[in-house]
Amino acid sequence: MAYEYAVELRDVTKRFGPVVAVDDVTLSIQQGKFYSLLGPSGCGKTTTLRMIAGFEVPSEGEVVIGGEVQGHLPPYQRPVNTVFQNYALFPHMTVAQNIAFGLEMRKIPRGEIRRRVGEMLELVHLSGMEKRRPTQLSGGQQQRVALARALVNRPKVLLLDEPLGALDLKLRQAMQLELKALQEQVGITFIYVTHDQGEALTMSDKIAVMNQGRVLQLGSPEEIYENPVNRFVADFIGETNFIPVEIKGDGETPVVGIGAEAVRAVWAKDALPVGRSAVLSIRPEKIALRRPGAEEAGAGRACISGRVVNLMYLGTDTRYVVRIADDVEVVVRMQNVSSAAHFFRIGETVELTWDPQHGRVMDVV
Amino acid sequence: MSVNAARLSRRSRAAWLKKRVAQTLFSTYGIGAYLFLYLPIVVLVLFSFNDSRSTAQWAGFTTRWYVEMANDRQIILSLWNSVFVAVVSTAISTVIGTLAAMAMERYRFSGKLMMDAVLYLPIIIPDIAMAIMLLIFFNLSGIGFKPWEVLFFGVRLKVPFSVIIGHVAFNISFVAVVVRARLAQMDMTLEEAAGDLYADPWRTFWRVTFPMMLPGILGGALMAFTLSLDDFVITFFTSGAGFNTLPVRVFSMIKKGVTPKINAVSTMMLLFSLLLVGISITLSKGGDSESSIDRAV
Ligand SMILES: Nc1ncnc2c1ncn2[C@@H]1O[C@H](COP(=O)(O)OP(=O)(O)OP(=O)(O)O)[C@@H](O)[C@H]1O
Ligand SMILES: [Mg+2]
Numbered sequence: 001m002a003y004e005y006a007v008e009l010r011d012v013t014k015r016f017g018p019v020v021a022v023d024d025v026t027l028s029i030q031q032g033k034f035y036s037l038l039g040p041s042g043c044g045k046t047t048t049l050r051m052i053a054g055f056e057v058p059s060e061g062e063v064v065i066g067g068e069v070q071g072h073l074p075p076y077q078r079p080v081n082t083v084f085q086n087y088a089l090f091p092h093m094t095v096a097q098n099i100a101f102g103l104e105m106r107k108i109p110r111g112e113i114r115r116r117v118g119e120m121l122e123l124v125h126l127s128g129m130e131k132r133r134p135t136q137l138s139g140g141q142q143q144r145v146a147l148a149r150a151l152v153n154r155p156k157v158l159l160l161d162e163p164l165g166a167l168d169l170k171l172r173q174a175m176q177l178e179l180k181a182l183q184e185q186v187g188i189t190f191i192y193v194t195h196d197q198g199e200a201l202t203m204s205d206k207i208a209v210m211n212q213g214r215v216l217q218l219g220s221p222e223e224i225y226e227n228p229v230n231r232f233v234a235d236f237i238g239e240t241n242f243i244p245v246e247i248k249g250d251g252e253t254p255v256v257g258i259g260a261e262a263v264r265a266v267w268a269k270d271a272l273p274v275g276r277s278a279v280l281s282i283r284p285e286k287i288a289l290r291r292p293g294a295e296e297a298g299a300g301r302a303c304i305s306g307r308v309v310n311l312m313y314l315g316t317d318t319r320y321v322v323r324i325a326d327d328v329e330v331v332v333r334m335q336n337v338s339s340a341a342h343f344f345r346i347g348e349t350v351e352l353t354w355d356p357q358h359g360r361v362m363d364v365v
Numbered sequence: 366m367s368v369n370a371a372r373l374s375r376r377s378r379a380a381w382l383k384k385r386v387a388q389t390l391f392s393t394y395g396i397g398a399y400l401f402l403y404l405p406i407v408v409l410v411l412f413s414f415n416d417s418r419s420t421a422q423w424a425g426f427t428t429r430w431y432v433e434m435a436n437d438r439q440i441i442l443s444l445w446n447s448v449f450v451a452v453v454s455t456a457i458s459t460v461i462g463t464l465a466a467m468a469m470e471r472y473r474f475s476g477k478l479m480m481d482a483v484l485y486l487p488i489i490i491p492d493i494a495m496a497i498m499l500l501i502f503f504n505l506s507g508i509g510f511k512p513w514e515v516l517f518f519g520v521r522l523k524v525p526f527s528v529i530i531g532h533v534a535f536n537i538s539f540v541a542v543v544v545r546a547r548l549a550q551m552d553m554t555l556e557e558a559a560g561d562l563y564a565d566p567w568r569t570f571w572r573v574t575f576p577m578m579l580p581g582i583l584g585g586a587l588m589a590f591t592l593s594l595d596d597f598v599i600t601f602f603t604s605g606a607g608f609n610t611l612p613v614r615v616f617s618m619i620k621k622g623v624t625p626k627i628n629a630v631s632t633m634m635l636l637f638s639l640l641l642v643g644i645s646i647t648l649s650k651g652g653d654s655e656s657s658i659d660r661a662v
Binding site: 053054055074075076077080081082084086088089090092101102149150153 | 561563568573
């Protein structure tokens with residue numbers, strides 16, 4: 001444990017002509033953790049990864065690996081390895097030759113190469129396939145070879161660019177678990193690029209959500225899901241409601257107006273001035289429905305009324321669409337835990353209640 | 366119901382008939398095209414075994430024309446000349462053509478667009494135009510048609526530099542086209558992957574780029590070799606006096622009348638060309654995916 005951070009990006013910007021692919025990104029990636037770069041297509045994930053690997057040089061800022069500033073160091077002198085999106089296996093070499101390539105280039109003795117390649121084949125469950133060519137393997141097997149070819153070098157950091165993108169859903173889910181288990185086993189820092197939020201949530205220790213070249217939020221999956229800092233993050237990860245509100249009080253715990261009613265909430269990030277239009281973000285499962293005038297709302301719960309306009313029975317839960325104003329509809333997911341008292345009909349007037357901690361006030365955009 | 370069924374079956378019978386007619390017509394066309402292509406070759410091969418000086422009437426089987434061919438010192442010498450020119454020009458044009466293909470496919474430089482157009486010119490312009498251009502060039506430049514005296518497999522040859530330069534000039538284009546097609550279908554991330562796995566650019570080239578290019582290079586070289594062996598026009602115009610490759614020799618023999626010996630020589634050339642094409646197909650099948658020669662031509 002020489003240095004706390006495996007990789008640091010310091011004010012890194014990358015321009016391609018007029019296009020700003022990565023915009024002033026600062027990111028510190030801890031040793032031995034599974035990090036995901038998550039964001040929509042074109043947000044600069046691949047470019048970020050390529051700057052760490054050394055295929056691109058930042059226009060501004062620095063890439064630091066293991067405490068050492070990389071500058072213009074070419075890829076072959078950096079202690080990182082990459083799993084490419086299309087695997088980029090060498091078609092003229094066998095599986096074993098592919099895996100041995102990096103060790104050979106570093107002039108590791110033959111005996112040790114053979115031993116380490118054997119270990120790797122076992123680790124990724126490909127023993128017995130060392131003589132095959134990449135074209136004679138299935139997509140999932142090719143993916144494993146790509147992984148083994150990188151991991152065998154015991155890099156400080158493993159970079160993975162949507163490595164499961166080409167696989168079908170079932171294989172993909174199986175590989176997600178396998179990859180995560182593998183990362184814990186080898187203890188190497190993984191930086192994993194994906195645009196699939198489910199994938200990022202299940203695998204990562206930390207997620208960096210990116211958009212338009214910027215890192216919007218860095219945090220654990222729970223932090224990102226429970227405490228999104230702005231509308232983009234809240235929207236990109238999971239399902240959420242954005243209720244238009246007006247800021248009524250800008251103290252520690254703000255008060256916002258939804259139509260004529262006022263509720264308490266929390267700031268998503270910075271406090272906003274009184275009178276400003278904003279949105280209140282609440283996840284559908286955080287809201288509870290009840291019949292008006294029934295039992296007391298729990299102490300301190302926010303409460304507004306609405307009318308059920310649609311519902312969908314989904315087995316474990318029911319998804320209601322509730323209209324709270326002429327042009328505002330809220331999605332609510334209620335677990336189907338008990339009797340008929342919990343079911344509501346279309347057209348029924350209901351009250352929506354939630355813990356103010358779950359209502360996050362953020363800028364409209 | 367039954368009326369409908371009858372009408373339907375009449376209609377379907379008409380469709381069936383139409384299909385049969387089309388089938389017959391097209392297969393007849395096909396056979397006709399093949400006859401047109403291969404009948405002359407069959408006749409050529411057949412009459413190389415004709416036991417008569419005449420090439421019009423069959424007079425029984427013999428192999429004497431092949432014996433006569435083998436004993437004709439002029440023919441054998443011209444064969445050696447052909448092989449020598451082909452080997453040397455192929456070697457040179459393969460190296461230059463491959464480098465040109467890599468420059469065109471991988472790098473950006475000023476004047477690339479023009480070079481792109483000019484590189485393929487020798488493929489497009491008529492042989493005769495190129496031959497005359499070369500002839501004028503050798504005359505004006507003072508290079509002339511001086512022979513290069515060499516010992517090639519124990520045979521003393523006098524080969525004009527001009528012929529070799531001429532062959533290199535048109536072969537470069539063909540090699541470049543074939544190699545470039547191969548490079549274009551090659552995945553660039555393979556080279557990045559090699560770099561990522563600690564291979565410096567030099568080793569990346571020899572361990573990844575070159576092996577991937579090799580089928581293209583061999584295909585290009587084989588094509589250059591075949592074209593060089595077959596060439597008549599360029600050789601004829603760039604050889605000065607007294608130098609014959611096999612095609613040029615055959616041409617001068619024909620001027621004195623067609624004999625079955627020419628048929629024998631032609632048959633041998635045909636067989637050799639077939640062999641080369643066979644090798645080239647096997648080679649390109651050995652590389653992954655489709656043949657780079659098919660793609661290029
Ligand atoms: N070599 C390049 N030249 C010009 N523009 C580029 C280049 N590479 C990337 N870009 C641009 O930079 C932006 C970010 O690209 P990048 O490949 O990093 O996105 P990404 O997040 O990986 O997207 P995806 O999920 O689609 O792979 C895009 O607008 C892209 O068009
Ligand atoms: Mg990408």
